[in-house]
Amino acid sequence: MDKLDLVVEQWKNEKPHLDTTSMSLIGRLLRISKHIETRITQCHKSFALTLGEFDVLAALRRSANNSCLTPSELSSALLLTSGAMTNRLDKLAEKGLINRCHSEEDRRSVTVALTDNGRELIDRAIEVHVTVLDELSSALSADDKHLLNGGLNKWLTQFEVDL
Numbered sequence: 001m002d003k004l005d006l007v008v009e010q011w012k013n014e015k016p017h018l019d020t021t022s023m024s025l026i027g028r029l030l031r032i033s034k035h036i037e038t039r040i041t042q043c044h045k046s047f048a049l050t051l052g053e054f055d056v057l058a059a060l061r062r063s064a065n066n067s068c069l070t071p072s073e074l075s076s077a078l079l080l081t082s083g084a085m086t087n088r089l090d091k092l093a094e095k096g097l098i099n100r101c102h103s104e105e106d107r108r109s110v111t112v113a114l115t116d117n118g119r120e121l122i123d124r125a126i127e128v129h130v131t132v133l134d135e136l137s138s139a140l141s142a143d144d145k146h147l148l149n150g151g152l153n154k155w156l157t158q159f160e161v162d163l
Contacts, residue, residue, distance in 0.1 A: 004028055036136055043132045047125045048095070052078075052088050054129070057097060057122040060114050068101075068113040097121060 004027045008020045044054045059077050063069050069077070075085040089112060092098040097118030101111045114122065137145060 004031075039132055039136055040129070043129055044125070046128070047121060049121075049125065050091075052084075053092055053095075053097075054122075054125060056085075056088050056092060057114065057118055058126060060098070060112065061119065061122045061126070066113075068111050070109070070111055074112060092118070 004024045007027070008024050011018055011020050011023070041051060044051055047054075049057070055078050056074060059074055060069060063073075071082065071085050071089060074080075074089075075082055078085070080088075089098060089100070093100065097115055099113050099115055101113060102109070140148065
């Protein structure tokens with residue numbers, strides 16, 4: 001029995017007509033989310049990156065366009081406003097991890113590309129990141145992960161439209 005089981009039991013005694021299944025489910029998800037966020041933040045911090053900076057570098061690295069995207073494409077891929085994206089790009093440029101390249105045809109058009117240092121860093125960081133994710137979900141079997149992923153995917157459609 002964990003703390004949420006105790007809360008549910010207490011509500012069962014006080015309000016027996018309430019179905020507290022969703023309360024315990026969401027409570028556990030929120031607690032798990034905090035543990036996950038803390039561990040992933042530690043992982044990224046070990047590479048001197050924030051979660052947002054890691055996301056930008058990862059989006060550039062996995063892009064099929066030679067690790068080069070426009071700020072608009074990055075904003076769209078990461079669901080960010082242009083202001084938030086500009087802030088992240090400025091910080092990554094200061095760290096020497098990305099370059100902004102102006103188009104020769106249209107000086108207003110800019111693309112963002114990984115520098116050699118940026119590519120090397122994200123290549124190392126993604127390996128550790130995936131290892132951390134595996135560790136975070138190690139209590140689950142492959143079947144558990146498959147079932148949970150499917151259920152969460154279905155649930156997420158309640159909040160997000162397919163992008």
